[in-house]
Amino acid sequence: xxxxxxxxxxxxxxxxxxxxxxxxxxxxxxxxxxxxxxxxxxxxxxxxxxxxxxxxxxxxxxxxxxxxxxxxxxxxxxxxxxxxxxxxxxxxxxxxxxxxxxxxxxxxxxxxxxxxxxxxxxxxxxxxxxxxxxxxxxxxxxxxxxxxxxxxxxxxxxxxxxxxxxxxxxxxxxxxxxxxxxxxxxxxxxxxxxxxxxxxxxxxxxxxxxxxxxxxx
Numbered sequence: 202x203x204x205x206x207x208x209x210x211x212x213x214x215x216x217x218x219x220x221x222x223x224x225x226x227x228x229x230x231x232x233x234x235x236x237x238x239x240x241x242x243x244x245x246x247x248x249x250x251x252x253x254x255x256x257x258x259x260x261x262x263x264x265x266x267x268x269x270x271x272x273x274x275x276x277x278x279x280x281x282x283x284x285x286x287x288x289x290x291x292x293x294x295x296x297x298x299x300x301x302x303x304x305x306x307x308x309x310x311x312x313x314x315x316x317x318x319x320x321x322x323x324x325x326x327x328x329x330x331x332x333x334x335x336x337x338x339x340x341x342x343x344x345x346x347x348x349x350x351x352x353x354x355x356x357x358x359x360x361x362x363x364x365x366x367x368x369x370x371x372x373x374x375x376x377x378x379x380x381x382x383x384x385x386x387x388x389x390x391x392x393x394x395x396x397x398x399x400x401x402x403x404x405x406x407x408x409x410x411x412x413x414x415x416x417x418x
Contacts, residue, residue, distance in 0.1 A: 212254060225237040225248065225329075227350070228250075231350055231394070231411050233310075235252060235309045235310060236258045237250055237307065237309065240259075242270075244262075246259040249262070263266060265307045284299045284339070285299070290313075291312055294310040298338070298341075346415055349413045349414055351412050354380065360410075362392075366404070368396070376394060377393075377397040
């Protein structure tokens, strides 16, 4: 298994990459996923990314599109209309997210794994929906939080303390106003910071060392 901190290892593609591929690549890089794909209502893969052979990714995407459709059409009330499915497997694990018009995002994870950044997934769902002209699914809409992955430069003596953020083509210095440690998440830490412009943002460093900002526009 590749180290998620080293990024996504490219494999030989069997189709031209679209803008969807860039979004899915970003999702894999942010989460350590082996691969991710966008599949349509007919089970055809629109695009994909990751370090798994294209044929394997497309087969998995088609199978999980079928599973998602069966679940969403279930007569059982608590299954009907499901938007998010997780499967933890002995060889590989999977996450499937239902979008509008029968589209599904399928994420391939390492075995026994269900650790997937909700912030990264929400960002990918928003971006895929926007690119495809689809509404964002209800479960991934939030008026209170809108997390976006950002590049952060940290202190030389402490890789967990941010000093500046890449914004509008340059590094913007940060003034730390306070920090917090999420209960039960020893490797996730958050900061309230002020930009040079005077605007305030919330920054969170996730377990894989990825940084997210809330409503950094």
